[in-house]
Amino acid sequence: MKLPPLLVVDDEKNMRLTLETVLRDEGYEVRLAESAEAGLKLIGSEELFLVITDARLGGMSGYEFLKEVTRKTPNLPVLIITAYATPKLAVEAIKNGAVDYLAKPFEPGELLHAVSRCGERYLLMAENATLKARAGEPYRLEHLIGDAPKVRELRQLIQTVAPTDATVLILGESGTGKELIAGAIHALSKRAANTYVRLNCAAIPETLLESELFGYERGAFTGAHRTKRGLVEEADGGTIFLDEIGDMSRPLQAKLLRFLEDGSFTRVGGTQELRVNVRLIAATNRNIVEAIQKGEFREDLFHRLNVMQFRPPPLRERGNDLLLLAQFFLRQFAARLGKTVTGLTPAAQSALLAHSWPGNVRELRNVMERAVILEETDQIRPASLPDFEIESRLRQGNLGPGAPSRPAATSSTNSSAISLSEALVQFERELILAALQRCGGNLSKAAQNLDLSRHALRYRMSRLELKSDGVVDDESESPAGSSGQ
Numbered sequence: 079m080k081l082p083p084l085l086v087v088d089d090e091k092n093m094r095l096t097l098e099t100v101l102r103d104e105g106y107e108v109r110l111a112e113s114a115e116a117g118l119k120l121i122g123s124e125e126l127f128l129v130i131t132d133a134r135l136g137g138m139s140g141y142e143f144l145k146e147v148t149r150k151t152p153n154l155p156v157l158i159i160t161a162y163a164t165p166k167l168a169v170e171a172i173k174n175g176a177v178d179y180l181a182k183p184f185e186p187g188e189l190l191h192a193v194s195r196c197g198e199r200y201l202l203m204a205e206n207a208t209l210k211a212r213a214g215e216p217y218r219l220e221h222l223i224g225d226a227p228k229v230r231e232l233r234q235l236i237q238t239v240a241p242t243d244a245t246v247l248i249l250g251e252s253g254t255g256k257e258l259i260a261g262a263i264h265a266l267s268k269r270a271a272n273t274y275v276r277l278n279c280a281a282i283p284e285t286l287l288e289s290e291l292f293g294y295e296r297g298a299f300t301g302a303h304r305t306k307r308g309l310v311e312e313a314d315g316g317t318i319f320l321d322e323i324g325d326m327s328r329p330l331q332a333k334l335l336r337f338l339e340d341g342s343f344t345r346v347g348g349t350q351e352l353r354v355n356v357r358l359i360a361a362t363n364r365n366i367v368e369a370i371q372k373g374e375f376r377e378d379l380f381h382r383l384n385v386m387q388f389r390p391p392p393l394r395e396r397g398n399d400l401l402l403l404a405q406f407f408l409r410q411f412a413a414r415l416g417k418t419v420t421g422l423t424p425a426a427q428s429a430l431l432a433h434s435w436p437g438n439v440r441e442l443r444n445v446m447e448r449a450v451i452l453e454e455t456d457q458i459r460p461a462s463l464p465d466f467e468i469e470s471r472l473r474q475g476n477l478g479p480g481a482p483s484r485p486a487a488t489s490s491t492n493s494s495a496i497s498l499s500e501a502l503v504q505f506e507r508e509l510i511l512a513a514l515q516r517c518g519g520n521l522s523k524a525a526q527n528l529d530l531s532r533h534a535l536r537y538r539m540s541r542l543e544l545k546s547d548g549v550v551d552d553e554s555e556s557p558a559g560s561s562g563q
Contacts, residue, residue, distance in 0.1 A: 081197050083107040083124070087117040087131040087143065097130065100186050106193065114143035121147065126154060127200040128177075128193060133160035133167070141174065148175035153203070155196045159184070217261025223406055224399035228391040232259070239386045240266035245338065247383040248361035253440030254390040256361040257321060264317040269357060272316030275309050280322035288330050289346045292337075298347020310343060314354040323383075324362035324369055328376060335379045358383075393435040393442060394531055403439060404430055407446035408458065419450050422458040432537040433466040434530060507542050510535070514549060521551045 084101065088094045089112055098108045109126070111117035114135050121129070129147060133140035144156050155177035160167070168179045178192045222233055239246065240263045248256040257276070264274045282290055289298070293308030309318060326334070337343045342353045360383050369375035393400060404422060412419045422430070435441055449462040509528065517523035525535040
Protein backbone atom coordinates (compact mmCIF):
# COMPACT_ATOMS: atom_id res chain seq x y z
CA MET A 79 0.00 0.00 0.00
CA LYS A 80 1.33 3.41 -0.97
CA LEU A 81 1.54 6.13 1.65
CA PRO A 82 -0.38 9.36 1.01
CA PRO A 83 1.57 12.67 1.21
CA LEU A 84 2.77 14.32 4.41
CA LEU A 85 2.46 18.04 5.16
CA VAL A 86 5.28 20.38 6.24
CA VAL A 87 4.14 23.67 7.85
CA ASP A 88 6.86 26.30 8.44
CA ASP A 89 6.95 30.06 7.88
CA GLU A 90 10.66 29.96 6.98
CA LYS A 91 11.09 29.17 3.30
CA ASN A 92 14.59 27.68 3.65
CA MET A 93 13.45 25.30 6.36
CA ARG A 94 10.46 24.18 4.28
CA LEU A 95 12.67 23.46 1.27
CA THR A 96 15.31 21.69 3.36
CA LEU A 97 12.74 19.40 4.95
CA GLU A 98 11.16 18.78 1.55
CA THR A 99 14.51 17.72 0.05
CA VAL A 100 15.34 15.35 2.92
CA LEU A 101 11.93 13.71 2.83
CA ARG A 102 11.62 13.46 -0.95
CA ASP A 103 15.05 11.81 -1.11
CA GLU A 104 13.58 9.05 1.08
CA GLY A 105 10.62 8.57 -1.28
CA TYR A 106 7.98 10.51 0.62
CA GLU A 107 5.47 12.72 -1.19
CA VAL A 108 5.48 16.17 0.43
CA ARG A 109 3.04 19.09 0.62
CA LEU A 110 4.22 22.51 1.85
CA ALA A 111 2.39 25.29 3.71
CA GLU A 112 3.80 28.60 4.97
CA SER A 113 1.21 29.09 7.72
CA ALA A 114 -1.09 27.12 10.00
CA GLU A 115 -4.11 28.58 8.21
CA ALA A 116 -2.86 27.31 4.83
CA GLY A 117 -2.03 23.97 6.42
CA LEU A 118 -5.60 23.54 7.69
CA LYS A 119 -6.94 24.08 4.18
CA LEU A 120 -4.62 21.41 2.80
CA ILE A 121 -5.62 18.97 5.53
CA GLY A 122 -9.24 19.41 4.54
CA SER A 123 -8.56 18.90 0.84
CA GLU A 124 -6.65 15.57 0.73
CA GLU A 125 -5.60 12.60 2.80
CA LEU A 126 -2.30 12.87 4.66
CA PHE A 127 -0.44 10.44 6.90
CA LEU A 128 1.55 13.02 8.93
CA VAL A 129 1.86 16.75 9.66
CA ILE A 130 5.23 18.29 10.57
CA THR A 131 4.96 21.81 11.97
CA ASP A 132 7.20 24.40 13.56
CA ALA A 133 6.10 25.47 17.03
CA ARG A 134 6.44 29.19 16.23
CA LEU A 135 4.52 30.42 13.21
CA GLY A 136 3.28 33.79 12.05
CA GLY A 137 -0.41 34.06 12.91
CA MET A 138 -1.73 30.89 14.55
CA SER A 139 1.05 29.24 16.56
CA GLY A 140 2.16 25.65 16.09
CA TYR A 141 0.58 24.65 19.41
CA GLU A 142 -2.77 26.20 18.47
CA PHE A 143 -2.47 24.49 15.08
CA LEU A 144 -1.83 21.18 16.87
CA LYS A 145 -5.01 21.56 18.94
CA GLU A 146 -7.06 22.37 15.83
CA VAL A 147 -5.70 19.40 13.87
CA THR A 148 -6.30 17.05 16.81
CA ARG A 149 -9.87 18.31 17.13
CA LYS A 150 -10.72 17.97 13.42
CA THR A 151 -8.72 14.86 12.51
CA PRO A 152 -7.82 12.99 15.71
CA ASN A 153 -6.16 10.11 13.85
CA LEU A 154 -3.73 12.34 11.94
CA PRO A 155 -0.36 12.42 13.79
CA VAL A 156 1.44 15.76 14.25
CA LEU A 157 5.20 16.13 14.76
CA ILE A 158 6.38 19.42 16.31
CA ILE A 159 9.87 20.86 15.75
CA THR A 160 11.18 23.93 17.54
CA ALA A 161 14.34 25.90 18.26
CA TYR A 162 13.01 26.78 21.70
CA ALA A 163 12.68 23.37 23.24
CA THR A 164 12.02 22.98 26.95
CA PRO A 165 10.78 19.96 28.91
CA LYS A 166 7.63 21.88 29.82
CA LEU A 167 6.79 22.66 26.19
CA ALA A 168 7.51 19.07 25.17
CA VAL A 169 5.12 17.74 27.81
CA GLU A 170 2.47 20.26 26.73
CA ALA A 171 2.82 19.24 23.09
CA ILE A 172 2.50 15.53 23.86
CA LYS A 173 -0.50 16.18 26.11
CA ASN A 174 -2.19 18.10 23.30
CA GLY A 175 -1.78 15.17 20.90
CA ALA A 176 1.67 15.54 19.28
CA VAL A 177 3.11 12.19 18.24
CA ASP A 178 6.70 13.42 18.74
CA TYR A 179 8.73 16.55 19.56
CA LEU A 180 12.11 17.40 17.96
CA ALA A 181 14.45 20.17 19.09
CA LYS A 182 16.47 22.14 16.54
CA PRO A 183 19.09 21.48 15.43
CA PHE A 184 18.36 17.80 14.80
CA GLU A 185 19.97 15.14 12.68
CA PRO A 186 18.07 14.14 9.50
CA GLY A 187 18.10 10.58 10.81
CA GLU A 188 16.07 11.60 13.87
CA LEU A 189 13.42 13.15 11.66
CA LEU A 190 13.32 10.23 9.24
CA HIS A 191 13.00 7.75 12.09
CA ALA A 192 9.96 9.61 13.46
CA VAL A 193 8.40 9.88 10.00
CA SER A 194 9.00 6.18 9.33
CA ARG A 195 7.20 5.21 12.54
CA CYS A 196 4.21 7.33 11.53
CA GLY A 197 4.20 5.73 8.09
CA GLU A 198 4.17 2.24 9.61
CA ARG A 199 1.36 3.31 11.94
CA TYR A 200 -0.71 4.56 9.02
CA LEU A 201 -0.22 1.32 7.04
CA LEU A 202 -1.13 -0.84 10.03
CA MET A 203 -4.30 1.17 10.67
CA ALA A 204 -5.26 0.93 7.00
CA GLU A 205 -4.66 -2.82 6.95
CA ASN A 206 -6.65 -3.25 10.16
CA ALA A 207 -9.57 -1.28 8.70
CA THR A 208 -9.48 -3.45 5.57
CA LEU A 209 -9.44 -6.68 7.57
CA LYS A 210 -12.32 -5.47 9.76
CA ALA A 211 -14.32 -4.58 6.68
CA ARG A 212 -13.71 -8.02 5.20
CA ALA A 213 -14.53 -9.76 8.46
CA GLY A 214 -17.72 -7.74 8.66
CA GLU A 215 -18.89 -8.55 5.15
CA PRO A 216 -22.55 -9.48 5.57
CA TYR A 217 -23.64 -13.00 4.77
CA ARG A 218 -27.21 -12.52 3.65
CA LEU A 219 -29.78 -15.19 3.00
CA GLU A 220 -30.23 -13.73 -0.50
CA HIS A 221 -26.68 -14.87 -1.31
CA LEU A 222 -28.01 -18.44 -1.27
CA ILE A 223 -29.24 -18.32 -4.86
CA GLY A 224 -31.60 -20.92 -6.29
CA ASP A 225 -35.20 -22.06 -6.75
CA ALA A 226 -34.67 -25.80 -6.35
CA PRO A 227 -36.93 -27.30 -3.63
CA LYS A 228 -33.93 -28.35 -1.51
CA VAL A 229 -32.52 -24.81 -1.66
CA ARG A 230 -35.85 -23.27 -0.65
CA GLU A 231 -36.04 -25.72 2.27
CA LEU A 232 -32.47 -24.80 3.21
CA ARG A 233 -33.30 -21.08 3.36
CA GLN A 234 -36.36 -21.78 5.51
CA LEU A 235 -34.34 -23.95 7.89
CA ILE A 236 -31.69 -21.23 8.25
CA GLN A 237 -34.37 -18.69 9.20
CA THR A 238 -35.80 -21.10 11.76
CA VAL A 239 -32.52 -22.16 13.38
CA ALA A 240 -30.53 -18.90 13.26
CA PRO A 241 -32.31 -17.06 16.14
CA THR A 242 -31.59 -19.97 18.51
CA ASP A 243 -28.24 -20.84 20.09
CA ALA A 244 -28.34 -24.42 18.82
CA THR A 245 -25.08 -26.02 17.71
CA VAL A 246 -25.05 -26.63 13.96
CA LEU A 247 -23.36 -29.30 11.82
CA ILE A 248 -23.15 -28.73 8.06
CA LEU A 249 -22.43 -31.79 5.92
CA GLY A 250 -21.85 -31.65 2.21
CA GLU A 251 -19.45 -31.86 -0.69
CA SER A 252 -16.71 -29.29 -1.18
CA GLY A 253 -17.93 -26.14 -2.88
CA THR A 254 -21.64 -26.47 -2.01
CA GLY A 255 -21.80 -23.33 0.15
CA LYS A 256 -21.21 -24.58 3.70
CA GLU A 257 -19.38 -21.39 4.69
CA LEU A 258 -22.19 -19.28 3.23
CA ILE A 259 -24.75 -21.17 5.32
CA ALA A 260 -22.68 -20.69 8.49
CA GLY A 261 -22.31 -16.95 7.83
CA ALA A 262 -26.02 -16.55 7.12
CA ILE A 263 -26.89 -18.32 10.39
CA HIS A 264 -24.66 -15.91 12.33
CA ALA A 265 -26.00 -12.86 10.46
CA LEU A 266 -29.60 -13.78 11.37
CA SER A 267 -28.80 -14.71 14.96
CA LYS A 268 -28.99 -12.68 18.19
CA ARG A 269 -25.17 -12.67 18.11
CA ALA A 270 -24.92 -10.86 14.76
CA ALA A 271 -23.47 -7.71 16.31
CA ASN A 272 -20.69 -9.71 17.99
CA THR A 273 -17.59 -11.41 16.61
CA TYR A 274 -17.81 -14.08 13.93
CA VAL A 275 -14.62 -16.18 13.80
CA ARG A 276 -13.81 -18.69 11.05
CA LEU A 277 -11.19 -21.43 11.31
CA ASN A 278 -10.31 -24.04 8.70
CA CYS A 279 -9.11 -27.05 10.70
CA ALA A 280 -7.46 -28.62 7.63
CA ALA A 281 -5.38 -25.51 6.89
CA ILE A 282 -3.49 -25.51 10.23
CA PRO A 283 -0.95 -28.16 11.29
CA GLU A 284 -2.30 -30.51 13.93
CA THR A 285 0.36 -29.43 16.43
CA LEU A 286 -0.75 -25.79 16.19
CA LEU A 287 -4.51 -26.23 15.94
CA GLU A 288 -5.12 -26.59 19.68
CA SER A 289 -3.12 -23.46 20.57
CA GLU A 290 -4.85 -21.54 17.76
CA LEU A 291 -8.27 -22.58 19.01
CA PHE A 292 -7.80 -22.39 22.78
CA GLY A 293 -4.71 -20.15 23.12
CA TYR A 294 -1.56 -20.77 25.13
CA GLU A 295 0.26 -19.55 28.22
CA ARG A 296 3.69 -17.98 28.24
CA GLY A 297 6.39 -20.67 28.23
CA ALA A 298 3.99 -23.42 27.10
CA PHE A 299 6.40 -24.32 24.30
CA THR A 300 9.48 -22.98 22.56
CA GLY A 301 8.67 -19.57 21.13
CA ALA A 302 5.71 -18.90 23.45
CA HIS A 303 7.15 -15.64 24.79
CA ARG A 304 3.78 -14.27 25.85
CA THR A 305 0.28 -15.48 26.68
CA LYS A 306 -1.98 -15.65 23.64
CA ARG A 307 -5.77 -15.71 23.62
CA GLY A 308 -7.34 -18.39 21.46
CA LEU A 309 -10.06 -17.98 18.87
CA VAL A 310 -12.75 -19.20 21.27
CA GLU A 311 -11.92 -16.22 23.50
CA GLU A 312 -11.91 -13.87 20.52
CA ALA A 313 -15.39 -15.14 19.65
CA ASP A 314 -16.79 -14.73 23.19
CA GLY A 315 -20.40 -13.57 22.86
CA GLY A 316 -20.41 -14.39 19.15
CA THR A 317 -20.06 -17.37 16.82
CA ILE A 318 -17.14 -19.59 15.81
CA PHE A 319 -17.24 -21.60 12.59
CA LEU A 320 -14.98 -24.65 12.44
CA ASP A 321 -14.67 -25.74 8.82
CA GLU A 322 -13.34 -29.20 7.89
CA ILE A 323 -13.80 -30.42 11.46
CA GLY A 324 -13.50 -33.99 10.17
CA ASP A 325 -9.73 -33.41 9.92
CA MET A 326 -9.35 -32.64 13.64
CA SER A 327 -7.28 -35.13 15.66
CA ARG A 328 -9.05 -37.33 18.22
CA PRO A 329 -7.27 -35.82 21.27
CA LEU A 330 -8.39 -32.35 20.23
CA GLN A 331 -11.88 -33.71 19.52
CA ALA A 332 -12.03 -34.77 23.19
CA LYS A 333 -11.12 -31.25 24.32
CA LEU A 334 -13.68 -29.76 21.96
CA LEU A 335 -16.34 -32.12 23.34
CA ARG A 336 -15.65 -30.83 26.83
CA PHE A 337 -15.80 -27.25 25.57
CA LEU A 338 -19.20 -27.91 23.98
CA GLU A 339 -20.61 -29.12 27.30
CA ASP A 340 -20.34 -25.81 29.17
CA GLY A 341 -17.96 -23.50 27.28
CA SER A 342 -15.02 -24.27 29.60
CA PHE A 343 -11.42 -24.88 28.49
CA THR A 344 -7.80 -24.37 29.50
CA ARG A 345 -5.10 -22.77 27.38
CA VAL A 346 -2.17 -24.90 26.23
CA GLY A 347 0.33 -25.00 29.09
CA GLY A 348 -2.18 -23.54 31.55
CA THR A 349 -4.10 -24.87 34.54
CA GLN A 350 -6.73 -22.18 35.02
CA GLU A 351 -10.18 -23.13 33.73
CA LEU A 352 -11.69 -20.42 31.55
CA ARG A 353 -15.23 -20.13 30.26
CA VAL A 354 -16.78 -18.31 27.29
CA ASN A 355 -20.21 -17.98 25.74
CA VAL A 356 -19.83 -19.02 22.11
CA ARG A 357 -22.13 -20.55 19.52
CA LEU A 358 -20.36 -23.25 17.51
CA ILE A 359 -21.04 -24.13 13.87
CA ALA A 360 -19.04 -26.98 12.35
CA ALA A 361 -18.76 -28.31 8.80
CA THR A 362 -17.06 -31.13 6.95
CA ASN A 363 -17.04 -32.60 3.45
CA ARG A 364 -16.01 -36.02 4.74
CA ASN A 365 -18.35 -39.01 4.94
CA ILE A 366 -18.93 -38.64 8.67
CA VAL A 367 -20.41 -42.14 9.15
CA GLU A 368 -17.39 -43.71 7.46
CA ALA A 369 -15.03 -41.60 9.60
CA ILE A 370 -16.80 -42.77 12.78
CA GLN A 371 -16.68 -46.40 11.68
CA LYS A 372 -12.95 -46.10 11.01
CA GLY A 373 -12.39 -44.60 14.46
CA GLU A 374 -11.21 -41.28 13.00
CA PHE A 375 -14.08 -39.24 14.44
CA ARG A 376 -15.69 -39.55 17.86
CA GLU A 377 -19.30 -40.65 17.77
CA ASP A 378 -20.11 -38.74 20.97
CA LEU A 379 -18.73 -35.53 19.43
CA PHE A 380 -20.86 -36.13 16.32
CA HIS A 381 -24.01 -36.41 18.43
CA ARG A 382 -23.07 -33.29 20.39
CA LEU A 383 -22.49 -31.30 17.21
CA ASN A 384 -25.49 -32.72 15.39
CA VAL A 385 -28.18 -30.72 17.21
CA MET A 386 -29.21 -29.13 13.91
CA GLN A 387 -27.96 -30.63 10.67
CA PHE A 388 -27.75 -28.91 7.29
CA ARG A 389 -27.02 -30.74 4.04
CA PRO A 390 -26.62 -28.35 1.09
CA PRO A 391 -27.34 -30.25 -2.15
CA PRO A 392 -24.58 -30.72 -4.73
CA LEU A 393 -24.94 -28.57 -7.84
CA ARG A 394 -25.78 -31.54 -10.08
CA GLU A 395 -29.00 -32.06 -8.06
CA ARG A 396 -30.20 -28.48 -8.35
CA GLY A 397 -31.50 -28.49 -11.93
CA ASN A 398 -31.83 -25.06 -13.51
CA ASP A 399 -30.29 -23.38 -10.45
CA LEU A 400 -27.08 -23.98 -12.37
CA LEU A 401 -28.06 -21.40 -14.98
CA LEU A 402 -29.24 -18.91 -12.34
CA LEU A 403 -25.87 -19.16 -10.60
CA ALA A 404 -23.98 -18.98 -13.90
CA GLN A 405 -25.80 -15.76 -14.80
CA PHE A 406 -25.12 -14.34 -11.32
CA PHE A 407 -21.39 -15.01 -11.60
CA LEU A 408 -21.38 -13.73 -15.19
CA ARG A 409 -22.79 -10.35 -14.10
CA GLN A 410 -20.38 -10.22 -11.17
CA PHE A 411 -17.25 -10.85 -13.24
CA ALA A 412 -18.38 -8.77 -16.20
CA ALA A 413 -18.76 -5.75 -13.90
CA ARG A 414 -15.44 -6.44 -12.18
CA LEU A 415 -13.53 -6.91 -15.45
CA GLY A 416 -15.29 -4.15 -17.38
CA LYS A 417 -16.62 -6.58 -20.01
CA THR A 418 -19.92 -6.29 -21.92
CA VAL A 419 -20.82 -9.99 -21.69
CA THR A 420 -24.51 -10.26 -20.82
CA GLY A 421 -25.57 -13.89 -21.26
CA LEU A 422 -24.89 -17.42 -22.48
CA THR A 423 -25.68 -18.94 -25.85
CA PRO A 424 -28.02 -21.99 -25.86
CA ALA A 425 -25.07 -24.20 -26.76
CA ALA A 426 -23.09 -22.88 -23.78
CA GLN A 427 -26.08 -23.48 -21.49
CA SER A 428 -26.33 -27.07 -22.71
CA ALA A 429 -22.62 -27.62 -22.10
CA LEU A 430 -22.94 -26.31 -18.54
CA LEU A 431 -26.01 -28.45 -17.83
CA ALA A 432 -24.30 -31.57 -19.17
CA HIS A 433 -21.30 -31.30 -16.84
CA SER A 434 -21.36 -33.25 -13.55
CA TRP A 435 -19.75 -30.39 -11.48
CA PRO A 436 -17.65 -32.32 -8.95
CA GLY A 437 -16.41 -28.98 -7.61
CA ASN A 438 -19.97 -27.67 -7.27
CA VAL A 439 -20.66 -23.93 -7.00
CA ARG A 440 -16.99 -23.10 -6.45
CA GLU A 441 -16.09 -24.84 -9.71
CA LEU A 442 -18.89 -23.00 -11.54
CA ARG A 443 -17.64 -19.68 -10.21
CA ASN A 444 -14.15 -20.37 -11.56
CA VAL A 445 -15.54 -21.53 -14.91
CA MET A 446 -17.58 -18.34 -15.31
CA GLU A 447 -14.62 -16.14 -14.40
CA ARG A 448 -12.55 -17.91 -17.05
CA ALA A 449 -15.34 -17.60 -19.61
CA VAL A 450 -15.81 -13.86 -19.04
CA ILE A 451 -12.07 -13.29 -19.38
CA LEU A 452 -11.85 -15.23 -22.67
CA GLU A 453 -15.14 -14.23 -24.31
CA GLU A 454 -14.88 -11.54 -27.01
CA THR A 455 -18.59 -11.24 -27.84
CA ASP A 456 -21.57 -10.29 -25.68
CA GLN A 457 -22.61 -13.93 -25.16
CA ILE A 458 -20.63 -16.76 -23.57
CA ARG A 459 -19.97 -19.43 -26.21
CA PRO A 460 -18.86 -23.05 -25.69
CA ALA A 461 -15.38 -22.12 -26.97
CA SER A 462 -14.90 -19.98 -23.84
CA LEU A 463 -15.75 -22.88 -21.53
CA PRO A 464 -13.43 -25.74 -20.49
CA ASP A 465 -13.64 -29.01 -22.43
CA PHE A 466 -16.21 -30.67 -20.19
CA GLU A 467 -16.48 -33.68 -22.50
CA ILE A 468 -12.94 -34.83 -21.75
CA GLU A 469 -13.24 -34.08 -18.01
CA SER A 470 -16.51 -35.98 -17.78
CA ARG A 471 -15.08 -39.03 -19.57
CA LEU A 472 -12.05 -39.14 -17.31
CA ARG A 473 -14.31 -39.02 -14.25
CA GLN A 474 -16.60 -41.85 -15.34
CA GLY A 475 -14.75 -44.24 -13.06
CA ASN A 476 -15.65 -42.08 -10.03
CA LEU A 477 -19.37 -41.47 -10.33
CA GLY A 478 -19.94 -41.34 -6.58
CA PRO A 479 -22.23 -43.17 -4.14
CA GLY A 480 -25.08 -45.04 -5.74
CA ALA A 481 -23.46 -45.24 -9.15
CA PRO A 482 -23.55 -48.54 -11.02
CA SER A 483 -20.54 -50.78 -11.01
CA ARG A 484 -18.49 -50.89 -14.18
CA PRO A 485 -19.73 -53.31 -16.80
CA ALA A 486 -17.31 -55.87 -18.10
CA ALA A 487 -15.22 -54.51 -20.95
CA THR A 488 -16.28 -55.65 -24.38
CA SER A 489 -14.02 -56.90 -27.09
CA SER A 490 -14.09 -53.46 -28.70
CA THR A 491 -12.59 -51.80 -25.62
CA ASN A 492 -9.96 -54.51 -25.32
CA SER A 493 -8.79 -54.17 -28.88
CA SER A 494 -5.27 -52.88 -29.20
CA ALA A 495 -6.26 -51.05 -32.39
CA ILE A 496 -8.82 -48.80 -30.66
CA SER A 497 -7.77 -45.33 -29.50
CA LEU A 498 -8.17 -44.13 -25.91
CA SER A 499 -10.79 -41.60 -27.00
CA GLU A 500 -12.84 -44.26 -28.79
CA ALA A 501 -12.53 -46.61 -25.81
CA LEU A 502 -13.82 -43.92 -23.44
CA VAL A 503 -16.78 -43.18 -25.73
CA GLN A 504 -17.62 -46.87 -25.91
CA PHE A 505 -17.34 -47.21 -22.14
CA GLU A 506 -19.69 -44.24 -21.61
CA ARG A 507 -22.24 -45.74 -24.04
CA GLU A 508 -22.15 -49.05 -22.17
CA LEU A 509 -22.62 -47.36 -18.78
CA ILE A 510 -25.68 -45.45 -19.99
CA LEU A 511 -27.26 -48.42 -21.74
CA ALA A 512 -26.69 -50.64 -18.69
CA ALA A 513 -28.29 -48.04 -16.39
CA LEU A 514 -31.33 -47.65 -18.67
CA GLN A 515 -31.76 -51.41 -18.83
CA ARG A 516 -31.61 -51.75 -15.02
CA CYS A 517 -34.15 -48.95 -14.60
CA GLY A 518 -36.60 -50.28 -17.17
CA GLY A 519 -35.97 -47.37 -19.53
CA ASN A 520 -36.90 -44.73 -16.91
CA LEU A 521 -34.79 -41.66 -17.74
CA SER A 522 -34.98 -40.03 -14.29
CA LYS A 523 -34.05 -43.22 -12.43
CA ALA A 524 -31.19 -43.93 -14.82
CA ALA A 525 -29.91 -40.36 -14.41
CA GLN A 526 -30.03 -40.71 -10.61
CA ASN A 527 -28.26 -44.06 -10.88
CA LEU A 528 -25.48 -42.42 -12.89
CA ASP A 529 -25.33 -39.39 -10.56
CA LEU A 530 -26.43 -37.05 -13.38
CA SER A 531 -29.33 -34.68 -13.96
CA ARG A 532 -32.04 -35.71 -16.45
CA HIS A 533 -30.94 -32.93 -18.78
CA ALA A 534 -27.31 -34.05 -18.62
CA LEU A 535 -28.25 -37.67 -19.42
CA ARG A 536 -30.36 -36.63 -22.41
CA TYR A 537 -27.52 -34.43 -23.66
CA ARG A 538 -25.05 -37.31 -23.42
CA MET A 539 -27.42 -39.70 -25.17
CA SER A 540 -27.81 -37.19 -27.99
CA ARG A 541 -24.03 -36.66 -28.24
CA LEU A 542 -23.38 -40.42 -28.27
CA GLU A 543 -26.19 -40.92 -30.84
CA LEU A 544 -28.04 -43.34 -28.60
CA LYS A 545 -31.63 -44.13 -29.59
CA SER A 546 -34.22 -43.05 -27.05
CA ASP A 547 -37.01 -45.28 -28.36
CA GLY A 548 -38.78 -46.83 -25.37
CA VAL A 549 -37.09 -44.48 -22.89
CA VAL A 550 -39.68 -43.02 -20.48
CA ASP A 551 -39.32 -39.38 -19.47
CA ASP A 552 -41.01 -38.68 -16.10
CA GLU A 553 -42.02 -35.20 -17.21
CA SER A 554 -44.37 -36.50 -19.88
CA GLU A 555 -44.76 -40.15 -18.76
CA SER A 556 -44.53 -41.10 -22.44
CA PRO A 557 -41.73 -42.45 -24.62
CA ALA A 558 -39.24 -39.73 -25.46
CA GLY A 559 -38.71 -38.81 -29.07
CA SER A 560 -35.76 -40.13 -30.99
CA SER A 561 -32.55 -38.18 -30.58
CA GLY A 562 -30.62 -39.69 -33.44
CA GLN A 563 -29.33 -42.89 -34.89
